[in-house]
Amino acid sequence: MDLSYTPEEEDFRERLREWLGKVLPTLPPKPSPDDWPARRAYDLGWQRMLYDAGYADVHWDASPTMRLIFLEETEKAGAPYVGANFVGLLHAGPTIAAEGTAGQRARWLPPILRGEEVWCQGFSEPDAGSDLAALRTRARRDGDDYVVSGSKIWTSHAEVADWCELLVRTDPEAPRHRGITWLAMPMDAPGITVRPLRTLAGSAEFAEVFLDDVRVPIANRVGDENDGWRVTMVTLSFERGTAFVGEVVACRRVLGELARQARANGRWDDPVLRRRLGRLNAEFRALWRLTQWNVSEAEASGRVPGVGGSVFKLRYSHARQELYDAAADVLGTESLDLDRPWVLDRLSSLSYTIAAGTSQIQHSIVAERILGLPKGR
Amino acid sequence: MRFQLTEEQRALRDTVRQLLVRRFDDEALRAAVEAPVLDRGLWRELGAAGFFALRLPEADGGVGLGPAEAVLAFEEAGRALLPGPLLATHLAAGAVPGAADGSVVVAAVDGSGLVEWLTQADVVRGDAHGAVPLRSVDPLTPLHRVPEAAGAAVVTGVRGATRPPGAKGSRTPPHAEPAPLGAADPTAVLLTAAEQLGSAARICELAVQHARTRTQFGRPIGAFQAVQHLCAQMLVRVEVARAAVYAAAVTADPVDIAAARLLADEAAVRGARDCLQVHGGMGFTWEAEVHLHLKRAWVRTHRAGGGTESEELLAQDLSTGVDGHGAGLRTR
Numbered sequence: 001m002d003l004s005y006t007p008e009e010e011d012f013r014e015r016l017r018e019w020l021g022k023v024l025p026t027l028p029p030k031p032s033p034d035d036w037p038a039r040r041a042y043d044l045g046w047q048r049m050l051y052d053a054g055y056a057d058v059h060w061d062a063s064p065t066m067r068l069i070f071l072e073e074t075e076k077a078g079a080p081y082v083g084a085n086f087v088g089l090l091h092a093g094p095t096i097a098a099e100g101t102a103g104q105r106a107r108w109l110p111p112i113l114r115g116e117e118v119w120c121q122g123f124s125e126p127d128a129g130s131d132l133a134a135l136r137t138r139a140r141r142d143g144d145d146y147v148v149s150g151s152k153i154w155t156s157h158a159e160v161a162d163w164c165e166l167l168v169r170t171d172p173e174a175p176r177h178r179g180i181t182w183l184a185m186p187m188d189a190p191g192i193t194v195r196p197l198r199t200l201a202g203s204a205e206f207a208e209v210f211l212d213d214v215r216v217p218i219a220n221r222v223g224d225e226n227d228g229w230r231v232t233m234v235t236l237s238f239e240r241g242t243a244f245v246g247e248v249v250a251c252r253r254v255l256g257e258l259a260r261q262a263r264a265n266g267r268w269d270d271p272v273l274r275r276r277l278g279r280l281n282a283e284f285r286a287l288w289r290l291t292q293w294n295v296s297e298a299e300a301s302g303r304v305p306g307v308g309g310s311v312f313k314l315r316y317s318h319a320r321q322e323l324y325d326a327a328a329d330v331l332g333t334e335s336l337d338l339d340r341p342w343v344l345d346r347l348s349s350l351s352y353t354i355a356a357g358t359s360q361i362q363h364s365i366v367a368e369r370i371l372g373l374p375k376g377r
Numbered sequence: 378m379r380f381q382l383t384e385e386q387r388a389l390r391d392t393v394r395q396l397l398v399r400r401f402d403d404e405a406l407r408a409a410v411e412a413p414v415l416d417r418g419l420w421r422e423l424g425a426a427g428f429f430a431l432r433l434p435e436a437d438g439g440v441g442l443g444p445a446e447a448v449l450a451f452e453e454a455g456r457a458l459l460p461g462p463l464l465a466t467h468l469a470a471g472a473v474p475g476a477a478d479g480s481v482v483v484a485a486v487d488g489s490g491l492v493e494w495l496t497q498a499d500v501v502r503g504d505a506h507g508a509v510p511l512r513s514v515d516p517l518t519p520l521h522r523v524p525e526a527a528g529a530a531v532v533t534g535v536r537g538a539t540r541p542p543g544a545k546g547s548r549t550p551p552h553a554e555p556a557p558l559g560a561a562d563p564t565a566v567l568l569t570a571a572e573q574l575g576s577a578a579r580i581c582e583l584a585v586q587h588a589r590t591r592t593q594f595g596r597p598i599g600a601f602q603a604v605q606h607l608c609a610q611m612l613v614r615v616e617v618a619r620a621a622v623y624a625a626a627v628t629a630d631p632v633d634i635a636a637a638r639l640l641a642d643e644a645a646v647r648g649a650r651d652c653l654q655v656h657g658g659m660g661f662t663w664e665a666e667v668h669l670h671l672k673r674a675w676v677r678t679h680r681a682g683g684g685t686e687s688e689e690l691l692a693q694d695l696s697t698g699v700d701g702h703g704a705g706l707r708t709r
Contacts (some may be wrong), residue, residue, distance in 0.1 A: 001386065001445050002379045003627050009378065065378050259695035268696075275685065278692030282636035286621035289380075293620045296380040311616050314609070360602075366612055367605035371585045374600040 003292065005065070013069045019053055020077040027080070033203050040118055040160040043083035047115030056113040059089050060097065064242060064298040068291070071245035076253075081246070084157045088112035088119035092165040094235040095182070099223045108163070108184065120161035122152040122185065122209055123232075130361050132167075133176040133229065137211060139168035139183065145215040146170070146183060151208060154355075158194045158207035161187045166216070171226050182228035184220040191215075201347040202338075241294035241309060244316055248291060251323055252284045254342070258323075262330045276326055283319045287312070310362045311370070317352035317359060324349045380624070382449075389442075390449045396426055397457040406458060410516045410669065415461050415482060415497040424479015428454075428463075429470045437471050444564065448571040448626040455575030455645075458669055460517040462494040464568055464680075465502065473500050486523055489679045495521040515672035563634045565681040567625055570634070570641035573677055574615070574622050577644035580652040580670050581611040587656055598655075607651045614644040632694045635687035642684055645674035 005013070027046070031038030050056045058070045082089060093112045096104055111117040128135040137150025148168055155164070164185040171179030185192075191214040196204035223231035259277055262268040294308055324346035328335035335343055353359045367373045382390070400419050409416070423429065431447050433439020440446075447467070454463055465485035466476050475481030484494050486503030495501060495508055496519065508521040585608055588599030598604045618640040625637035649671035653660035660667050678684060 001382060001623055001627050003624060005378050068378075256695055259692070263696060274692045275688035277695060278688035278690070279639060281632075281691040281695055282621070282639040282687070285624075285633065285636045286617050286640050289624035290617055290620035292378060292380045292624070296378055300379070300381055308616075311613050314613050315617050360606070363606040363609040364602060366609035367599070367602075371581075371605075371608055371612060373585065373588055373605050373608060374597050376600055376602045376605050 005069070009065055009069060012066055013073060016055070016070065016073050017077070019055075020073065020079055023049055023053070024077060024079060030080075036157075036159045040084050040157075043080065043085055044115040044118065046080040046083070047085045047089075047113075051114050056115075060094065064295045067242045068245055068295045071242055072249055075246035075249040084118045084160060085112070085115065086156070087121045087161075087165065088117065088163075091121060091235060092119040092163070092184070095165065095231060096184075096222055098234050099182075099231045104184075104222060117162040118157055118160055119163045119165060120155050120157045120187070120209075122155055122164045122166040124154045125151060126153050126208075130358055133180070135167055135169060135180065137166075137168050138172070139170050139181060139216070141218070142215075144218055146181075146218060146221070148183070148185070148211050148214045148216055151210045153197070153208050154206050155194075155209050156206045158187070158209050159196065163187060164209070167228055167232065170228075174226060177229045179226055180228040180232075181225050182222045182231045183216050184222065185214065185216045186220075189214050189216065199348075200350065201344055241291065241298050241312070243309065244287075244312065245291055247320070248284060248287050248316065251320060252288070254323060254327070254345075255280055255284060258327055258330050258342075265330070265332075267330055267332070273326070273329055276329075280319070280323055280326060283315075283322070287316055287319060290315075308370075310357070310365045313357070314359055314362045314366070320352050321349045380627075386446060386449055389446055390453060393426070393428070393450050393453040394456070396422070397453055397459060401457050401459055406666070406669075409460050413460065413517060413519055415494065417482070420461065420466075420482060421479040423463075424477065429467045429479055430477035431467070431470075433471045433477055439470065439477060443626075444567060444629055445623070445626040447568060448622060451568045451571035452575035452578075452622075455572030455673075456579040458517060458576070458666075458673060462498060464565060464572075465493070465498075467568065468562075468565060469500070469502060473502070475499070487680055488682055490523050491679065492521040492523065493518050493676070495519070513676075515669070515676045517669060517673060518676050520676070562681055563629070563631045566638050566687070567622070567629075567634045569677050569680045570618075570622050570625070570637045573638075573641035573645035573674060574618050576670050576674055577611070577615045577618060577641065577648040580645075580648050580667065581608070581615050583666060584608050584611060584652040584655040587659075591657075604655060607655055611644075611648045611651050614640070614648055618644040632690060635690045638687045639684055639691070642674070642678045646671070646678060649674050 028042065031042050033039070047056065050058075055070065058067055062070065089112060093109060096108050100108070108117075112119070122137075123132060123135070125135050125137060137148060137152065139146040139148045141147075146168065148166070150168070152166070158164070164187055166183045166185045168181050168183055169179050170181040173179070191212040193210040193212070195208045195210065197206050197208055199205050255277065259268070262273065262277065267273055290312055294312065297308070324342060327342040328346055331340060331342065334340045335346070337343060357365070364376050368375060400422060405416075427440040428450055430439040431442050431450055432444065433441070435441035451463070451467075462482065462484045466479075466481075466483040468485070469476035469483040471477060473481060473483050476483045481499045482494070482497060484492055484498035484501045486492050486501065486505050492501065492503075492505055492508055495505060496510075505521065505523055507525065508523045511520045511522055513520040585599070588604050588608055589597055591598050599608070618637070621633070621637040621640045625633040649667060653667045653671065656665055656667055659665050
């Protein structure tokens with residue numbers, strides 16, 4: 001067991017730090033969270049800077065450890081998040097890279113890396129959430145096109161996306177998982193209506209997307225017709241254990257800030273609160289170690305950690321909520337003031353045990369696929 | 378970064394596991410519960426296998442391995458519910474003659490004022506004068522309390538015996554050396570966490586085994602989500618604790634060790650509770666192995682300062698951490 005990094009890895013870290021130190025001060029000010037076009041421009045601009053410096057494909061080609069270092073250092077330096085590039089870099093892009101034709105790869109991948117095109121995800125539907133395979137958005141062939149009708153929900157960046165990775169039902173008679181197809185839908189096609197969806201935190205972080213006879217060229221299909229479920233699952237755990245690296249680093253920073261705030265306002269003298277912060281320190285240290293463990297495993301085996309990611313996500317999503325609940329106790333009545341730090345983060349943290357597989361679904365995955373318990377009901 | 382067990386570490390873990398399966402099987406466990414007398418043959422065998430001398434330098438006749446290997450050995454001991462003052466004897470290797478090879482059994486006065494296995498030990502470290510026996514909650518861990526030491530952060534032991542060692546008829550062993558299990562001994566905390574981890578992993582397996590085979594309403598109870606989720610939570614706690622304990626063994630940083638202890642205590646105690654619940658009525662019986670894990674886990678939570686001290690250490694670390702980040706954002 002070794003937690004030290006190789007000279008090559010340390011060198012990568014050092015050069016990255018230097019570069020970040022140079023470029024971050026040149027960034028334009030962060031746009032308002034409600035200004036979607038400005039957010040798009042900002043996120044794409046950052047991706048372009050990464051591209052020019054040779055870091056654009058770190059999510060695709062670098063070893064898991066290099067990716068860990070990249071995410072750790074960018075977070076520590078306060079660099080922008082992946083933002084609007086998320087689906088392109090971490091889901092649609094890897095899917096096209098793995099399952100697309102040469103022509104599809106040449107058309108779609110370079111603009112993602114260069115920060116020119118934004119992708120969004122059209123998977124969930126109002127009646128297909130945890131049970132994604134229940135999706136009903138219909139696609140019928142008509143000449144060289146699929147004609148698509150239905151609705152999608154929880155689609156981040158839909159307002160500003162160029163493309164949507166879309167799951168549609170092409171064979172309603174087939175068993176649920178066998179009648180699904182993966183399409184790249186241009187977001188400027190006629191028949192698409194985007195309705196922003198306001199979250200409990202007050203901002204419009206995602207949207208509902210209504211599709212009314214939208215024509216998508218058959219040439220935009222990745223993988224075979226009715227093979228979309230497999231195509232999607234191939235890259236579902238693409239990030240190989242590094243999905244939450246930046247967030248764990250950020251949580252540890254917040255914890256340090258909370259301790260300072262508690263000292264400043266006297267709440268540090270409350271041993272119950274103080275020890276609770278100590279326990280959270282243990283929690284996030286352990287989550288960092290579990291990240292390193294999973295990354296090392298991916299590195300050694302060359303495989304994705306797969307369901308091991310469920311173990312991490314279960315604990316992390318809960319810990320993050322505990323962190324911001326502790327923050328509220330440090331703040332006291334100030335925790336009711338939306339202009340105070342951490343208050344919006346506390347609201348956002350409520351999505352963590354729901355998004356990307358609820359904790360209940362994750363528990364079932366761990367029970368059935370790791371522990372080998374019989375299929376639940 | 379290669380934060381995984383090496384081939385050698387896997388081999389060491391397997392060797393210890395096989396030794397314990399062979400020498401301390403279910404039957405031996407049952408016998409020990411009914412009559413908690415130390416098996417000195419097994420103790421010497423553990424000594425011969427290097428269990429106590431694991432971290433002692435080769436020049437001093439030890440195995441010359443590090444905390445990581447000791448953690449793996451203690452994890453196996455926790456898994457097997459191996460009785461005896463394993464920690465005190467391991468920590469005495471090199472300091473108390475005979476401890477390293479298992480020919481001498483060493484007990485120690487803990488910072489909590491408790492002494493495990495006092496009357497069965499040949500040597501006790503720390504001042505155990507006036508020690509009175511408790512009716513120990515754990516049938517596999519005889520306990521004494523030293524009244525004046527109770528609650529003290531550090532026990533100031535006296536070198537050598539201040540009264541004749543083991544006066545005739547008495548089973549009180551001679552004293553030697555200041556107490557090594559002071560509240561702040563990070564190695565004691567780390568190895569205790571390793572035992573908790575082994576126990577937590579074992580009870581998760583026991584729960585899963587039971588959930589797969591026990592049938593109610595015409596199906597294995599493991600097919601019910603309520604039971605599945607209890608088992609999944611046990612595994613999550615084990616895996617998080619494992620990462621923390623192994624990392625603490627690598628860095629030997631007292632703050633990492635404190636974190637490991639909190640997570641391992643949680644995995645063992647809450648895990649045993651959930652395992653008991655999954656076993657239903659059988660879990661409440663003397664026969665089922667579950668209660669032994671729970672009771673031992675309770676005993677271990679009180680060793681070397683207890684969880685409160687670890688929480689305080691981790692809290693202090695938040696405001697003193699590297700480059701104002703707290704939480705020690707070191708790259709290692």
